Amino acid sequence: MITIAVDAMGGDHAPRPEVEGAIAAAREYGVRILLAGLAPELKRELAKHSHRGLPIEIVPASEVITMRDSPSQAFRKKKDSSAHVAAKLVRGGQADALISAGNTGAVMAVARFGLGTLSSVDRPALAAPFPTSRGGTAVLLDVGANVDSKPAHLVQFAVMGEIYYRAIFGTRRPKVALLSIGEEEMKGNELTREVHSRLKQSSLNFVGNVEGRDIFDGSVDVIVCDGFIGNIALKISEGVAQHIVTLLKDALQSTLSSQVGYVLSRKAYENFRKKIDYSEYGGAPLLGVRGVTVIGHGSSNAHAIKNAVRVATELVRGGVNEKIEQELSKLPLAVGA
């Protein structure tokens, strides 16, 4: 039975959604759950739900990392945090994977340095899935702030992203693209020009450069970039979406007839919001660490937590880390610049 360690104190509303989502996941996916966190709180929360017969256990942790903690400080000082304890369960072999909706930077540090990276991986990459206009999913990586990446890092990101995409979305030959400022090979900066030429020579289904405008149109599956760009891209997307929803809400509340219109079209809105709802994806896997790690949005609800457990389970079942080791060891340029 696959065992998932859940950082039960990580999210903005912890431990409520963590516990509720974990119970739902244990029931639905037949996995065992280890809830890492403050034991009294977790007991109280568990008692609110029926979970008889489900394989759910509490593993005590005495500290909690908050969203305001500096990632490096939290990693170094809060050694008995729920995130650290969850990672230790993975390192010790008691759990197969770790999920957290906590402080992204801190969880990345805990996973990267607490679990270590796979032997053929220089830098783990955070891979963000999002819905495309065609109704599919695309994945952008790295969005986890690996700044000043070297060409070899981006090639590794491409390989890892492609393996993850196959495991979760079932596409046999995902289309891999490089985020740049023009489709032509020569468009871009020094980094992307070099990466373009290396990806062209790789065995991946590399379809060339894509521009920022095209990442949502569903024409490609895996989009690779430096973590500085990826982080900005992700946050701009969130910013624009929020911005548009704000403007639209203002506009729709401005007159009586549009208010009536709003009420009549509310269901359509709800469908729409569900479509762009991150919680359907559960979270973003941190690829390349020894032990599957999925990081959810801080505002994750129980549905998001349940889906994070599902994604972690599929990554374990799909043997994603073994495949990453295999594929990267074949690369002639695995390490260095």
Place this chain on the structure above:
Amino acid sequence: MITIAVDAMGGDHAPRPEVEGAIAAAREYGVRILLAGLAPELKRELAKHSHRGLPIEIVPASEVITMRDSPSQAFRKKKDSSAHVAAKLVRGGQADALISAGNTGAVMAVARFGLGTLSSVDRPALAAPFPTSRGGTAVLLDVGANVDSKPAHLVQFAVMGEIYYRAIFGTRRPKVALLSIGEEEMKGNELTREVHSRLKQSSLNFVGNVEGRDIFDGSVDVIVCDGFIGNIALKISEGVAQHIVTLLKDALQSTLSSQVGYVLSRKAYENFRKKIDYSEYGGAPLLGVRGVTVIGHGSSNAHAIKNAVRVATELVRGGVNEKIEQELSKLPLAVGA
């Protein structure tokens, strides 16, 4: 009287919106217009409108740069294009500014190499204005693909962006920010950390780093970044906006009641679309070239062209280029890394 050279063959629908917008601008802003382009077409187009007494002249150009042309090829080979002719009018002193809705890369090349850069400027920067959630405007630069920028370039972008913002939006001390991946000074890549420290020591109203999510919230006025990032940021914003509108449209057309809702709220939608309509801004100035240059969206309508003329006129009246020379000559780090 201020004279604006209009590349009348540049946009996707040229020369119709160019001619119509130029006439409206001449009437409204009291400026003189030189329409550069294929003379027979421009005569035919002008004849459709009443423009008696308005100072509008045609300056013949025998070639047209298309959106499909490679910018560098178009710049080198189509020497008698409408964009080249418009730039020559500025260089020769017959016009004070140039506007174009043509191939952005080609127009940038024509302006940069045809007009030259200001003596204290290493690289011109394209500055994109956009509406914020608070109803104001923020400006992002460089979005014009100055890749692999050095710290000194970004400092120059900051100075130029601030002067432009003051001239067009009337703010006395615009808030200048650096696009990065965290608010703390140490967050970012090598480039942004160095630029942060230089901007902190400058006389600008530098408010620190902003993340991608915050550029739309109206908390800052001028946001500085490398052109690779800026170009991706701009295109992602367009992509997300389009993506959301598509999803929303699908959602609203899915049921009868939401269709009724849509009709009732149509006016609100129109207000909303107007708010996010680029045409209100006219275009993005290319700051740092000898001669004011404003580049519009390829799909510019007459309203956008008229506004581009307005922006160009205000930049000339505001003495923006003189101010840029003045301010940059004071910088200790104007040239080099």
